[in-house]
Amino acid sequence: MTAVRGLRIWCEMVAHADIAAPSVLAALAERRIGLVVAALPGPRADLVRLARSAKDRGLSFAVWPMLADTAGRWASVDNAERFSAYVRALVDELDREGALPEEIAIDLEPPINRLRGMLALDRSAPRAPHPADGGASLRALVRDLRSRVPTPIRVSAAVIPLVLFDDEAAGFERWLGTPVGSIGWDHASVMVYTSLIEGYSRGLLRRDDVRPLLASSCLFTAARFGARAGVSLGAVGKGALGDEATYRSPRELADDVAIARAAGVEALTLFDLGGVLGRPPMEAWLDAFAFTAPAPCLPEATWRSRATKNLVRGAARLLGAAGSLRRERG
Template sequence: MTTPRRLRIWCEMVTHAEITSPAVLAALAQRKIGLIVAAQPGPRADLVRLAQAARDAGLSFAVWPMLADAAGRWASVDNAATFASYVHALVGELDAAGALPDEIALDLEPPIDRLRRMLGLDPPARSAPPPDDGAAILGALVRDLRARVPTPIRVSAAVIPLVLLDDERSGLERWLGTPVGSIAWDHASVMVYTTLIEGYSRGLLTRNDVRPLLASACLRTAARFGARAGVSLGAVGKGALGDEATYRSAAELADDVAIARAAGLEDLTLFDLGGVLRRPPWEAWLDAFAFTAPAPRLPEATWKSRATEKLGRGASRWLGAFGSLRRTRG
């Protein structure tokens, strides 16, 4: 049985008005690339217009809720209650305006300030422990959206690739505060951004090392999530952190697409539209994403890629054991 292709693009570093441009929507429609649009607190008029324009163009339309940076930006156990309240309010506003999305995408990442410190190899500042019910709150939000009457909404998760290295103890998932395994997501897109892996390795990993890491992550994603599996590729432009490494050329994006497809994944999402539009000719990036064939074979592992995965699995086991011990003593 052949897995149907589904292509979408994250829209974060771009305004809703820019996305609504007829030229942009036509280019996406020609390549059958749907939209996943960030929505932070604020006015909704442009988002509502975009929802209608996307439907008129025949594009799928998903909304990607985000809080302000001071509230963590992305969803995690730390801000679960605030995030759930915001999503309920956002869905209500869009429904009232006739702009209800096909899907809500929840980006599961630690609060942005903490993530910046992690990536900078600085120990996160001490803070109050996250609420014990954070995962339960996010799980209830997903159930509420999926059971919504009369219009259920699919809910997907954007997933940090580290959690693929977890065993049954879920050490990295718990450490990051991103409840993946305990929630019945309709879809999971693992964010295997080869440019970020290479860039944040600070020279330890090269492009040749991260290519097999992408292949391995895609295989693990397919094994874990089955028909719900997808992968996000990137980055074409910088994101919210501001220091992300990006593709050197569209050929690197095409290479990532070829690897992901060779690993059996046909549900692909590109990060992000803002980067594409700021790197002309921007149609070349969309062509590389939409029209690249699967690679004839997956890249072979390097000693560095093997060592990276081994270190990640070891960290997961240690964190899982540490978490279990702490709960026992507590």
């Protein structure tokens, strides 16, 4: 068997030392699955060792910077200045240690407490206006990393799938505070986690409904980002929110891989290695991810999947119109 090119795995809910275990790195290297490793504030020794071990194994190695939850965790216009300062310091430190990554992956999501409120449909969740200069701070960070001397660093984005439904008004991007279209990312991986879509729908969508939504999202992603397009699949294990629904078995992961590849997306990233290691055997998950062929055809839309797409499109237009009205009044 030959593994698909462009496969990577998110490593968030797993310690750096556990990722560096020889059996884990060997299994990833055998399947040519690269690493995208979370880096929160704290000691760096294990991350540095992991970077060197990955290089020795011939694995691609990207660093996924994160702040503490109290600072929002992921990148958005709300914490852009603080996030950018952290990334610059992190890159300089890794460079001094001889562990400079080939890529920085920036996860574009609202601050974690706000996202929890959104997913819980909590209308009372506090919502401050987005800072006006947050997008400029992130653009400057990406520009500086890509033009870094003497070693440029690629910069990728993890993207919430709602932004695929934006038109030129960028309604969801503004509402979420996650600038996608205004930044020249080297790669964009849209997080189409079918288990989460099904789980957070609270019974409104079933597996048969989210399969065509995955197919549509992959087609939209390929059309929007072209050669830079990628899709993140999952979830095998729970993430930082703690209430994420997960795949029932490796068969669902294989099904998602088959759909994504049939839709023309080969650059795939799996969430997450912690789930893979926590639901043994890890080889079953990694094989499903690495060795699944494209589906012979894409799944047909269901009435629920059509209704969901229409609802999201309508919301994008409303948010875009509201943003345009605010700018005119301002």
